[in-house]
Amino acid sequence: MPKILVTGSSGLIGSEVVIHFASIGWTVHGVDNNQRAVFFGPLGDTRWNQQRLVETLGTAFVHHEIDIRDRAGVLSMVSEIKPDAIVHTAAQPSHDHAAAIPFDDFDVNAVGTLNLLEACRQSCPDSPFVHMSTNKVYGDRPNTIALKELETRWEYDDPVFADGIDETFSIDQSKHSLFGASKVAGDVMVQEYGRYFGMPTCCLRGGCLTGPNHSGVELHGFLSYLVRCNLEGREYKVFGYKGKQVRDNIHSHDVARFIEDFIAAPRVAEVYNIGGGRANSVSILEAFSLVEGFTGRKQIHTYMQENRLGDHICYISNLAKMRSHYPTWDITLSLGETIRQIVESHQSRH
Numbered sequence: 642m643p644k645i646l647v648t649g650s651s652g653l654i655g656s657e658v659v660i661h662f663a664s665i666g667w668t669v670h671g672v673d674n675n676q677r678a679v680f681f682g683p684l685g686d687t688r689w690n691q692q693r694l695v696e697t698l699g700t701a702f703v704h705h706e707i708d709i710r711d712r713a714g715v716l717s718m719v720s721e722i723k724p725d726a727i728v729h730t731a732a733q734p735s736h737d738h739a740a741a742i743p744f745d746d747f748d749v750n751a752v753g754t755l756n757l758l759e760a761c762r763q764s765c766p767d768s769p770f771v772h773m774s775t776n777k778v779y780g781d782r783p784n785t786i787a788l789k790e791l792e793t794r795w796e797y798d799d800p801v802f803a804d805g806i807d808e809t810f811s812i813d814q815s816k817h818s819l820f821g822a823s824k825v826a827g828d829v830m831v832q833e834y835g836r837y838f839g840m841p842t843c844c845l846r847g848g849c850l851t852g853p854n855h856s857g858v859e860l861h862g863f864l865s866y867l868v869r870c871n872l873e874g875r876e877y878k879v880f881g882y883k884g885k886q887v888r889d890n891i892h893s894h895d896v897a898r899f900i901e902d903f904i905a906a907p908r909v910a911e912v913y914n915i916g917g918g919r920a921n922s923v924s925i926l927e928a929f930s931l932v933e934g935f936t937g938r939k940q941i942h943t944y945m946q947e948n949r950l951g952d953h954i955c956y957i958s959n960l961a962k963m964r965s966h967y968p969t970w971d972i973t974l975s976l977g978e979t980i981r982q983i984v985e986s987h988q989s990r991h
């Protein structure tokens with residue numbers, strides 16, 4: 642049986658990838674130390690998800706309680722497993738939280754990624770290496786695109802971006818947040834292990850990745866946290882831009898499906914923007930209405946004038962490159978279905 646190593650296996654994307662590859666016959670080695678609970682407190686705790694994987698998958702899943710910052714631990718684990726593919730999703734994932742923990746943020750996002758790349762180069766250089774990057778590598782440059790204000794959302798006012806932002810967009814000379822900068826370091830390093838050493842690496846620059854298995858918190862996990870607030874009657878804070886800021890949302894299952902396609906036909910040093918695209922884009926105001934439609938509960942929210950530093954006003958991923966390199970892949974889960982699943986999951990979890 643082929644073996645895959647998934648870091649961040651108790652998180653949203655990691656756990657989806659674990660389930661997906663186990664379901665197509667792979668043995669899955671997961672790496673997660675529940676660092677999300679350290680970053681975000683009890684709401685970010687991912688042990689429930691780890692438990693779910695262990696209970697559902699039995700011997701097809703092996704959990705490794707390793708911190709990816711532990712270089713010696715990572716080197717020896719990878720040399721022992723010699724995985725046939727690696728999916729790296731472990732991260733400090735919050736744009737805003739990074740400034741409070743700059744060393745932890747960089748050590749996890751940049752150095753942790755290097756630890757894994759080097760371990761793979763030494764032990765399994767031909768195995769595809771998929772790295773979850775982020776659209777924050779573009780910094781706040783997307784905010785320089787001309788915009789128009791519609792009733793419930795901001796929209797691009799430049800036909801060049803009608804289908805969204807593609808991979809040729811510059812990552813240079815803009816405000817990234819410390820998180821964006823540490824992710825740029827990881828992203829460029831992943832590309833370099835492809836270009837310099839010829840390893841089959843790829844960076845997936847995520848828009849909003851979402852799904853029922855997110856442990857959403859205020860600082861990370863937009864739709865998951867919004868739904869949780871709605872169901873628990875908590876106040877959701879909107880930060881600036883009149884609540885009309887737009888995110889494109891992709892269900893973690895569609896991310897896992899793309900990863901499967903890449904691993905089946907890997908390329909070297911590739912970069913893809915991966916999000917829900919225009920069809921799955923939504924503003925915060927629009928998300929309130931959609932969620933209210935599923936739960937029947939009014940969203941309690943407050944408005945803060947100040948936007949988050951460097952936050953995107955309108956971000957939509959252009960999926961053309963993904964579709965052209967992997968023509969059998971496309972989005973299969975609509976925004977409505979995704980929100981329905983998130984609501985259902987929170988109702989059963991809490």
Ligand SMILES: NC(=O)c1ccc[n+]([C@@H]2O[C@H](COP(=O)([O-])OP(=O)(O)OC[C@H]3O[C@@H](n4cnc5c(N)ncnc54)[C@H](O)[C@@H]3O)[C@@H](O)[C@H]2O)c1
Binds near residue numbers: 677775846855
């Ligand atoms: N969710 C999104 O909207 C989004 C958007 C763009 C990019 N991304 C990227 O996708 C990846 C996955 O995001 P997610 O939403 O699944 O995050 P997540 O926080 O749900 O999952 C990450 C997992 O990694 C684990 N982890 C963190 N640091 C670790 C360490 N040092 N050692 C071992 N495990 C560690 C955490 O405990 C957590 O379970 C991240 O790289 C993130 O930056 C996510």
